[in-house]
Amino acid sequence: MREASSQNIPKVCIIDAGGQYTKVIDRRIRELQVRSRDHNFWWTKQRHSRGCSKTERGDSEPPIFPSSAFCWGMQFINHVNGGQVVALEKREDGVFPITVDTGSDLFKELPETQDVLLTHGDSIKKVADGFDTIAKSGDIVAAIADSNRKIFGVQFHPEVDLTKFGKEIFSNFLNIAQVPRVFTENFRDEECIAEIREQVGETGKILVLISGGVDSCVLAALCFKAIGKERVKCLHIDNGFMRKVELVNAQRMFYNSSCQIYGSKPDDLLQEPSQILCKTVDPEQKRKIIGDTFIKLVKIEASRLNMSIDNKDVFLAQGTLRPDLIESASATVSSHADVIKVQKEAGRLVEPLRDFHKDEVRRLGARLGLPASVVNRQPFPGPGLAIRVLCADNSVVQEEEACGPLLKMLSNYSHCLKTPHTLLEKIKSSLSSSEHDRLEKFTRDAKLYTSILPIRSVGVQGDCRSYSQVACISGPPLWSELVFLAKLIPRICHTINRVCYLMGTPIRDSHFPNDTTPTTLSDYALSQLRYQTFLKQTQFLKNTPQLEKLSQMPVVLLPLHFDREPYSTKVGPCQRSVVIRPFISSDFMTGRAAIPGEDVSEECINEMEKEICEVPGITRLLYDLTSKPPGTTEWE
Known part of the structure; x- marks a missing residue:
């Protein structure tokens, strides 16, 4: 019935x-x-x-x-x-x-x-x-x-x-x-299809922007079912920042692209263009250049398909999900965003998945008959590896006032309790009695070293998007206690939104890097990251159930040279490190770091650390311990 x-x-x-x-x-x-x-x-x-x-x-x-x-x-x-x-x-x-x-x-x-x-x-x-x-x-x-x-x-x-x-x-x-429980997922499927048909009408055509991920593939399947394949065209543009063994078609165009720079207001256009992408360090500018170049190519290719986005009978479809709308907020203006805005105002932007979350899209894809290899694919950001290479010049990020001392006290809490201090009282007031006892015991039994790294990452703190500091812990791999400490640090040190564990031999406070390796989106840096991602996949494929438990596992290249003589004037920073973020979530709005020994194999992580650190130019592997919030899934 x-x-x-x-x-x-x-x-x-x-x-x-x-x-x-x-x-x-x-x-x-x-x-x-x-x-x-x-x-x-x-x-x-x-x-x-x-x-x-x-x-x-x-x-x-x-x-x-x-x-x-x-x-x-x-x-x-x-x-x-x-x-x-x-x-x-x-x-x-x-x-x-x-x-x-x-x-x-x-x-x-x-x-x-x-x-x-x-x-x-x-x-x-x-x-x-x-x-x-x-x-x-x-x-x-x-x-x-x-x-x-x-x-x-x-x-x-x-x-x-x-x-x-x-x-x-x-x-x-x-x-x-006393609300009746009768609204099933089948109702939502029908509403999505009805929405597409009503918006496009009997003669309209849809240009679907395909990234290769589950969201855009499900969107395409929805459009096919709603109005038929003859009125739907799919367009995929490879920007050159895809994963290993994926095609590279427009790589050189993206690498050598630039964008206009705006001031504090959208119409406050500065005359000089930005640097080209392969020389750009600022993460917001990287996103903007990629967005601008992408939309230029969309316009060119759409015209070749007789699907010009300026045609009032052509509708532009993208697989935007609810978390995308929140996390992609940017301080800069891009022509990509402008085009999407124009299409939306004209009623020609098709986004039937805008209120869906990732797991809901996967189930919808399965109901539409898409293969498991598509619906279960791990998410990959639109700008691709471009935002998984943290670019930097040779600079030092200064610690915020009081943040460094607070971090040191947290990691050495047991010892600091012996000497009264104003900052120590701030820490005590933020802890419950059980947290106090657990932290005191952990820092008494384990020798920990901590530092604020000379980089920043994106996060969500309160209801605001933050671009804040990254703390690093070195010491014994007591994973559940490390995750506990990683939850405390951003709560007490408000200028920190991400906490990592440095794998391998512990290093003293003075041996953490205080400057960065000059890094841009060069072929070499991208090749390094692709290879690290490949090594990660190889290790985890040995244990398929373990891989399936993870919602996502970004691999990020950091411009950090560990194990270099501190403050050396003879040898500047020239190597890099890698951080992995095994992440568990169902809604992709919040989630937690996977804990080695509980959620993932500790042996697998150790093998990965060994293989990655044998790669020339890579000094260390770091493990992201941060929940979301305060740290977003991606670093940029």
Whole structure:
């Protein structure tokens, strides 16, 4: 029997106040077979006066209940109901244990203590009248509830994987709201196909930009099913930054391309062009040049296919997913972005997967009949290896004030406890009693060396994109404890968004590199990275189940020369290192580093380290220990 139309299915309304995880809330609700629709916060305020003061709302307008608010939303409902929210010195960025009131319907049949993701600086000082505290993180309010009106607020993010019982919390709320669970994935498939047909019409044609990854392949299959293969053309442009054994067609054009440089505003165009790509160091400029060159080639090739993107009957399709929209935010303007904007404003941009996450796309691809080799392929960024080679000139990145000393104290915590210090008190105030005991024991039993590396990486801290410092740990490979320390460091050292472990023989603090090897997108650097990626794949293919457990495993070339005589004036930095990021995630919005010995074979990682460090020009292998947040999957 055919299921009922999705248009008649009850919906949960998501009020979007601008947080990065809104679409993960949508995803969690879908997993529980409930449909949702999101509205901008200010749209909702104007029409329903939700969340404004009593005088703004008016007594005659009934509120919308039941409701649940997350993070800033909890602070907002507490504030407008007469509570107080203040900025505390103590931030909570990362996974923390909270204690919940299991008598509350929101936490019904859940453990009293559970790990959750917290990302906030402001906290509730006074709980609003009519509300009760139903969860705490130490002495900080983590959840509130007005049981009579069925209003709930949680400071943490139940929508992400890092919150262990988040899905169960959503399920409890949907039970409170008495919403039927009838919205299946088949409804979404039909909606995607119907959306494409309605947008393109009976005569329109679609140009699908194919990258070779699962997203664009599923998009192409959707377009074929929606309007037929005769009205769909697929275009793949190889930019020369693909993986080993993939074709290289437009490599020289990309390498020698440049772009216009803009000022602080999009229309503030500076006259001189940028350097050519193969000499560019700045990561934003690399992305911009690649985007500009890509769209130039798209226009040329599209015209040859009689699919000019300026033709009003031609629609441009790209496999944009929800995480892509959040992580690809750039400070620069590119003609690629401009063209996409023009197509979108003209109603000719086809993006049926824009609210999907990676695992949802994989399942959709399987339902469309795509082979497992396509739907299970690990993600690869659009700019390819260009953003997996960290470029640099011969420069030193200075440590932020107080960040270096804080890092040293964390890695030598047991010893530092013997000597009182102002910064030590800051660390203590950020730790729970169990974290204090664990860190004290770890740093007492293991000799650790740490340093801030002279490079930066992209991350997400709070709701903001960061470009911050990288910490490195050297010492014994006690992996679970290293991951524990890697969670603490960005929480306490706010200028650090990524933490790595230096494999191999431990090195002292003074022997970490303090400058960089001059690196650009040269043939040699790209060949080095392709070979390291090949070695990684070779090692992991020996254990297929292990490889399948990983969501992604970027290999990044770093402009860092380890094991060089410190501060040597005779030999400058001339070699590089490699960092691997084995990563586990289902939604690709949040996730964690795979732990050797638990998620991946420690023997496999050690063999990889041995093989990579035997390659000429490579000095060390580093292992990325960072969760997401604060570190994004990619480094640039």
